[in-house]
Amino acid sequence: ETGPERPAAVTTLPLPDLADDPHGTARREDLDQILADLALADRLPFLRSPEPLPPRRILLTGATGFLGSHMLLDLLRHSDAHVYCLVRGADEEAATARLAAQLRTYRLPWNAEVRRRVTVLPGDIRRPRLGLSDELWHTLAHELDSVVGVAAAVDFLRGYQSLRASNVLGTLTLAELAATGRPKPLHHISSIAVFNEVGISSMGEDDPFAHVDRLVAGYDQSKWAAEAALRRARDHGLIVSALRPGGIGGHTKTGAYNPQDLSSGLISAFGRFRTVPAFRYLNAAPVDWVSRVAVAVVCEPDAWGFDYNLTGVPNTLDDVVRDMAFGGMHVRVEDWDEWRTDTLARLEAEPVPELAFLARVLQSPTALKLCEATLKGPAASAERTDALVEALGLTPAARYDAQAQLKTFEKLAGDGLARLPRKEDQPYLWFAETTQGLVRRTGDTTQTPCSMALTLSIASMYQLVKERRVDVSGEITCPAVHAEPLTVVHGDLWVRPEEGIPQQHGLKHQLLRYRLRLRDAGGQLWWLEGHKYARARRDLWRQTRALTIELGREGEPATFTGEVVVPADSYVRDQIDGIKVAPHLTGQEKRAAKLTWLAWFGLEMGRGLAGPFARAAADLLDLRRTPNPTERHR
The missing domain is CATH 3.40.50.720 (NAD(P)-binding Rossmann-like Domain)
Structure with a gap:
């Protein structure tokens, strides 16, 4: 009662003095x-x-x-x-x-x-x-x-x-x-x-x-x-x-x-404008x-x-900055007031309907206190x-x-909230690859020199995780095709392109696949398809450097076939010691980028090279051979 x-x-309990509020x-x-x-x-x-x-x-x-x-x-x-x-x-x-x-x-x-x-x-x-x-x-x-x-x-x-x-x-x-x-x-x-x-x-x-x-x-x-x-x-x-x-x-x-969650809005703004406010933890x-x-x-x-x-x-601030960099989105850290002012100015100059709620939050004195408490609070x-x-x-x-957020960030980008790295963005990491070899015209046994001077680059580690693809630019010098070098108009390289496809038979697996669109000095378009294969043989060092190629006019079958090889003395010099990283990164970030790429690529190559040997061992142990009729009835 x-x-x-x-x-x-x-209500008669003493309340704080709010007279000055x-x-x-x-x-x-x-x-x-x-x-x-x-x-x-x-x-x-x-x-x-x-x-x-x-x-x-x-x-x-x-x-x-x-x-x-x-x-x-x-x-x-x-x-x-x-x-x-x-x-x-x-x-x-x-x-x-x-x-x-x-x-x-x-x-x-x-x-x-x-x-x-x-x-x-x-x-x-x-x-x-x-x-x-x-x-x-x-x-x-x-x-x-x-x-x-x-x-x-x-x-x-x-x-x-x-x-x-x-x-x-x-x-x-x-x-x-x-x-x-x-x-x-x-x-x-x-x-x-x-x-x-x-x-x-x-x-x-x-x-x-x-x-x-x-x-x-x-x-x-x-x-x-x-x-x-x-x-x-x-x-x-x-x-x-x-x-x-x-x-x-x-x-x-x-x-x-x-879409109306503050976390989604903040992540979208981080990726879209490449800035983050300084914070202690994101719970x-x-x-x-x-x-x-x-x-x-x-x-x-x-x-x-x-x-x-x-x-x-x-997540700590360092965690978020590192994750964004992994995704090819190198962000600048600003203090809270600077970030808020900058983000509001950008949203006003480039309105994003899906982020209108974030703009309202950033303009509300009350909501700002909530954001301040969130950004400066301890780890839960x-x-x-x-x-x-x-x-x-x-x-x-x-x-x-970054990996857990991958699908969400893709959807945020698809819905117009965030922005993923693009091919035209400044490369995140790149290095040179030179090859030398011989090609012959189809139906002819005469071989002629052919060489490639390429630059391999990635816009982000996201590109590798999602697509397993590397961008390719550069020139192909092949006198039998044209007296002047052919320029790469568009080029892609896929790392272990058959990853995920069951390899039940065969002792030859693809390590890399190159697909280049070329233009000669006269404006004629050409195509080049190249493959590096892993085989159950002892020449593993050569397998990582040898590229089997086909070359032809656009819309026509291959005119030339052959093999080019990365010289042994240039491989380490160009593709390990010669790795370049985006100059705006800090020294620590540059080292992390190189190590991340080398660890990822090295692991992929190791898996690719091991595959054929595993198949060979299975055959040697008779694990997959179909039994003959006599064995079937034993």
């Missing part, structure tokens, strides 16, 4: 409201613990959002549960269509099997009893095994009063549902925004939250209030798991991302890992009732999460690095 009086009582009145009203909202948790009944069994019937809110949609599919993949999805819509048909459309947006399936295990409930987390009828509310209260709250209004520009209905009152409504009828655990998607106080020293799973009066953004305040209210609900016996992601990055396999993890770990908590009774930081392995720690992941045999947290 004392519940209704408590909101008024708590121009927004002091509004902030005091927000703090009054937050304290009143916390007291609403005291109205929940006292209840016993739920049965510690994997859930069979789950209510999920936020299934149309980025994280919620992935959690829906993970719940279906990794449990036998039937999932009730609360979705805004005029009726079930409209809500179902909305859910299906959002799943497809994130490259997730909506098919008969998914539909069979999902019940869509039209409703709204902002409304009393979720906008459900009294009958349906009571049915769910007595039949559900678990409540998973993912839905939230994620908006860094709105104030607390605007966000409280979704982020605070909606969470308390889910707590009410979990406490009504059969006791049920509540799994709440919170955020490390509860720590977003400038100057906070640590963000551990059991560390104190930020001081609420020092949180400026309405979003931070609302996530703080929701989790603080649920801590009070725990005192009533409600089992609450608080799951706190940081930045939620794109899916490592599909590339799906949240971000890919959505597939965050979703999988969150679902593991929902499905594992021993994991219920604790706080988890789903932040992965933090997650000992409990790491222990759970290990105990359940899940994929351990890993840094959200």
Whole structure:
């Protein structure tokens, strides 16, 4: 009976002096409201613990959002549960269509099997009893095994009063549902925004939250209030798991991302404008890992009732700069104010509709405080999460690095947000390759000299990882073709082009393939196709240098065939000692670029050369020979 009086009582607590704050009145009203909202948790009944069994019937809110949609599919993949999805819509048909459309947006399936295990409930987390009828509310209260709250209004520009209905009152409504009828655990998607106080020293799973009066953004305040209210609900016996992601990055396999997520906006701006603001840590993890770990908590009774930081392995500034360089995007580090001013000027001069929300954030004094706290905050720690992941045999947290972001960055570039390296960009790394040899005209045994003076270059390590391709320029000198050298108009070299194709037979595998388009002094176009092969022979050193070539007029069969070889004395001089790297890189970055290229190329050549010997050994041991009829009946 004392519940209704408590909101008024708590507002008499001493509040900070905000007289010198121009927004002091509004902030005091927000703090009054937050304290009143916390007291609403005291109205929940006292209840016993739920049965510690994997859930069979789950209510999920936020299934149309980025994280919620992935959690829906993970719940279906990794449990036998039937999932009730609360979705805004005029009726079930409209809500179902909305859910299906959002799943497809994130490259997730909506098919008969998914539909069979999902019940869509039209409703709204902002409304009393979720906008459900009294009958349906009571049915769910007595039949559900678990409540998973993912839905939230994620908006860094709105104030607390605007966000409280979704982020605070909606969470308390889910707590009410979990406490009504059969006791049920509540799994709440919170955020490390509860720590977003400038100057906070640590963000551990059991560390104190930020001081609420020092949180400026309405979003931070609302996530703080929701989790603080649920801590009070725990005192009533409600089992609450608080799951706190940081930045939620794109899916490592599909590339799906949240276009309105601040992390996606920042990554896009980093790559597009080649600048990054100085920061301490970025606490971000890919959505597939965050979703999988969150679902593991929902499905594992021993994991219920604790706080988890789903932040992965933090990225440092050096990590991000190195990852961008690996992708061929060499960035300049600026201080926060300089980066913000520069980025806003570029977005104004070159508007990008998909990044309009980022411009609004960078122009908002309130949102800037949130960004400042994020960039200057400590690394989030997650000992409990790491222990759970290990105990359940899940994929351990890993840094959200260049390789993990690859698919997402490609999709960001395809959607016009980011910009990938281009062939016309300044090369990242290059070196010379000279060859000498002989060719003969088709049908003739007379051989004539032929040599190539080429420059091999890459725009980025991304180019190698994605395409296994090197750009080629230079000249071909072949007097039998033309008295003057032929110029390379367009050239590509592929490293181990048959990688991924099963090699079940044969002792000759391709190491490199050259494909050049040439123009002679008279304007005539030619083509050249070259191959380096690995064979099960002892001349490995020559195999890495010898190139079998075919040469012909464009649109016609080969006119000349032959072999050219990289001279032994030039190989190390040109292709190892002679490697050049983009001059704007630091000395350390140049050394790293050379070592990365040599390690990658050396590994590929080693694998290629080993392949034929492995096949030869298999044949020698008679592992693949078809048995003769006599052997078959032994």
